[in-house]
Amino acid sequence: MKNRRKLLITTIVFLAASLFVVFKLKSNKQEMQDNIAYSQRKVDKIPVIVETATDGVLSENVVATGTLEPSESLTLVSETQGKIVKIYKQKGDRVSQGDAIVKVDDEVISANVLTAEANYMQYQKDVERLTRLANENAVTKRDLEQATIGMKKAKADLITAKKALSNTSIKSPINGFINNSSLTVGQFLAGGSPVCEIVNNSVLNLNVKISEAEVYKIKEGQIVGVRLSVFPEKKFSGRITAIAEKADASMKFNVEITLLNNSKTHLRSGLYAEVDFPVKNQSKVIIPKASIVGSMESPVVFIAQNGKAIKRTLIIGQSNDKQVEVLSGLSANEQVIVSGQLNLKDGDDINIVK
Structure with a gap:
């Protein structure tokens, strides 16, 4: 009698445990399906932040940047x-x-x-x-x-x-x-x-890039001002020795400037330099640097237009830490997306966040 009773209790416990496992598995399956459905649901509008492109100048004169290079450098073998x-x-x-x-x-x-x-x-x-x-x-x-x-x-x-x-x-x-x-x-x-590397810094070269709008305003032999970030209080001068006959992929022309390293301050190759060309800057479209998608060599931005993100390929000029000149591809008063643009595709629906 006791054995039958014990067997009955064991059977009931086993059935209860089985029912609990089945219920739990169904519950987990439903929860997983809900999560998948939630993750796959389509976001109607992507939130973005925009700023308005404006007319202006970054600097009074045309400025270009580069690094000093030795006139001669070789590895002796x-x-x-x-x-x-x-x-x-x-x-x-x-x-x-x-x-x-x-x-x-x-x-x-x-x-x-x-x-x-x-x-x-x-x-x-x-x-x-x-x-x-x-x-x-x-x-x-x-x-x-x-x-x-x-x-x-x-x-x-x-x-x-x-x-x-x-x-x-x-x-x-x-x-x-x-x-x-x-x-x-x-x-x-x-x-x-x-055997060794030999560097001749008696004459230094500085290669910078300028736009097509500026290249015809300079000439070979022209004297230009050079500033070095490591010597902010000192002024140096250089001479334009070559202007490229062909623009690069970013529609910029290479300009080579030569500096005689005969001042009391011995200059070394590799120093960061800024060149002031004696050319007055004209007003251009200015946008935040944060709006640029990709590299500065092949810049792209998204503008907000009729509730959609529209992709634009730009040709840019000068830039600083925060702003960029636009030479082609954008007009003043257009709204450029400065936040939320990294995952955008051309034509995506957007929601402008104030």
């Missing part, structure tokens, strides 16, 4: 191989054209030069002797010709050996400073291996 026995110049040292920087072991190559000199001298004597004998018809012309050919080959071998010997003293081909070098005495230097 070894034309020989061998163990480094002497280092004459270190990183940061000034060098002149022809200064020795590194010396490579030349014992074997010096011996090759001596051998080549001896061979050449021997052939010279042979040619002189055979020439006298040929004049007396004591030897054939063929013997003289072979000796002459041998002398020319010996001379070429001597020139090659001397060149190899000179290559063991690695010299600077330009004036400048050693910007980078990591060689040590005793290190094996392979042919074609980099």
Whole structure:
């Protein structure tokens, strides 16, 4: 009797547990379906914040930015191989054209030069002797010709050996400073291996970009003002040395400016610089920089028009930390989207948040 009663209780408990599990699974399934439906529901309008494009100027004169570049910069490579026995110049040292920087072991190559000199001298004597004998018809012309050919080959071998010997003293081909070098005495230097980087900053180049509306207002040889952020109180001047004949993909023209690095303040390449062109700025459409989608090379914005986001591709001019000049693609008083535009697509419905 007790066993039947116990079995009945166990069966009831099992059935209750099974019913609870089934109910819970259905409840979780319904909740999951509700979540999926909620996540997939279409948002009718995307909230955005807009600002109005205005007419104005960012600066009184046309300003362009860039970084100073050395007039000459090269990586010196070894034309020989061998163990480094002497280092004459270190990183940061000034060098002149022809200064020795590194010396490579030349014992074997010096011996090759001596051998080549001896061979050449021997052939010279042979040619002189055979020439006298040929004049007396004591030897054939063929013997003289072979000796002459041998002398020319010996001379070429001597020139090659001397060149190899000179290559063991690695010299600077330009004036400048050693910007980078990591060689040590005793290190094996392979042919074609980099020895050091040499930078000549005696003349600095500055490449900047200006728009088509400004490129015809400047000319080669013109003097321009240059400002460096690291020396805000000092003024420098440069000369326009080249103006590009072709615009780049962003419709900008490259302008090269040269600065003589002969002031008391020694300038280094890589410094950020601003150029003031002697050209008065005209009023242009100004928009917030935050409205730009993508890069400044290929700028895109979205404008709010009749409750929709409309995509516009721009050509831009100058810019600062907060604003950008628009040369083409946008008019004053149009509303540009400055927040919420990153996930927009052309034609999306929008809701302007005040």
